Amino acid sequence: MEVVHPAVAGIDVHKKILWVAIRLPGAHQPFVRSYRTFWRALQKMAAELVELGVTDVAMESTGVYWWPVYHALAQTGRIEVCVANAEHLKSVPGRKTDIRDCQWIAELHQFGLLRPSFIPAQDVAALRHRTRYRKKLIEARMSEGQRLAKVLEDAGIKIDSVASKLLCVSGRDMIEALISGERDPYLLAGLARGVLRHKHEDLVAACDGRFTATHATMCRLHLDAYDHTTGKITELDGLVAEAATVFEPVITRLMTIVGIGRRTAEVIVAETGADMSRFPTPEQLAAWAGLAPGNRESAGKRRRAATRKGNKHLKAAMVEAAWGASRTRSRIGARLRRLVRRFGKQHAKKAAVATAHTLLRVCWVVMARGEDYREDGGDFYDRREARQAHYLAARYQKTLERLGYQVTLIAPGPGPEDHPDPQQPEEPAA
Incomplete structure (x- = not known):
C-alpha cells in the first residue's frame, strides 16, 4: 500500500491524558509518548512534533476534548491536522488499548485512509x-x-x-x-x-x-x-x-428561499461556513447534514433504510424550514404536500425530512453560485405533469401512425360537472 503521509502522528485523546504514536520514514515501529491535556503540555507536545519533523497528525473527534489539542497543533502553522469521524477509526477487535488506538490512527493516516472532518474557521x-x-x-x-x-x-x-x-x-x-x-x-x-x-x-x-x-x-x-x-x-x-456581519450577503441570498428566515439562514451559514468548496455536490452536503436517504443494498435488492447520522443542528433547522414552507403556495410547499399525499398523513414527518433534503440542495445552489432563489410557483409540479402528458401523447401518436393508424388528438374538454343539467332549472339570481 502506498504511503501518503510519511511523517505522521496518531493521537488518542482523553480528558486528562493523551497518547501520541509517531511514525517517521525509515522507522520500522512507531514510538509512543503520553502528555497531559493542560495547555502548556499541549504546546510542548506540538513543539516536539515539529522538532521531530512530523507534518501530519490525525485524531478522532472525541466529544469536546479534541478542541484544545487541535488549536495547539494548528497554531504551529507547520502541521496539517486531520480530525476524523470516530466511526472511521474502529480498532482491530481484541486489541483495544489506548496505546494501540493511537498506533492504529497513525497507521491509517499514513496510508491516507482517513477523511478529515469539517473544522470551521474562527x-x-x-x-x-x-x-x-x-x-x-x-x-x-x-x-x-x-x-x-x-x-x-x-x-x-x-x-x-x-x-x-x-x-x-x-x-x-x-x-x-x-x-x-x-x-x-x-x-x-x-x-x-x-x-x-x-x-x-x-x-x-x-x-x-x-x-x-x-x-x-x-x-x-x-x-x-x-x-x-x-x-x-x-x-x-x-x-x-x-x-454574522461578514456573511450578510450570503444570509440575504438565503432569505430569498421560501421557508428560510433570518435565524435559519444564520444557522445554515454557521454550520456550513457558506463555503461550498468543502461540499463539491449538493448530495454531499445533504449526506453531511444527515438528510440523505440511507443506503442498504444486498444481492441486487434495495431495502428500506433510515437517514444517516449527520449535523443535527443543520438538520433540525432545515426540517423546521420545510414545515414553514408547507404553508406557502410555492414549489417547496407543493412538494411537501405531494409527499404527504404519497406517504400518508401518518408519515408526514418522513415527508418533511424529504422536503428538507430538497430545501438544503436549493441552499447549496444559492451559496455555490452566489445567486438569489427564483421561485417556480406552487403549480410547478402540475405544469411539469402536463408537459409530460403532452410528450407521451405525441409519442404514442407517432407510434400508432407508424403502425398504419390514423390518429387525431383532441384536447380534453370540461368535465360533466362543468355542464349544467338540462333537466334541472337554473337557480334564480340572488
Missing part, C-alpha cells in the same frame, strides 16, 4: 457557538412555558384551551392577576383583548379553578425564568448579528 466558529446557544435558550424558554402550563392545569385553569397561546398578551395579564390574588373568573375573563373578547363565556369557565398560593408561587418562578431567558435570547440575537 469567524464561522464564533457564529456557530452563538447560534447553537441561542437554540438551547429557545428550547429552555419553551420548557418553562410548558412547566407553567402544567401548574395551571393542576389548578384547573385552562386558558390555553380557549386562547391559541398561553403566554399571549391576554393570557399573561390573566396569569399575573391570578398571582396577585384575583380569583373572580368574570374579572379575569374581562382582561381579554382583541378577538379573544368574543370568547368571554369560554374564558369565564377556563378561569374558574382551584388556584392556590402554592400555584401562585410556582407560576411566579416560571414566569420570571421565562422572562429572564427571553432577555438572554434578545441579547444573543445582537451577538449573532454582530458575528
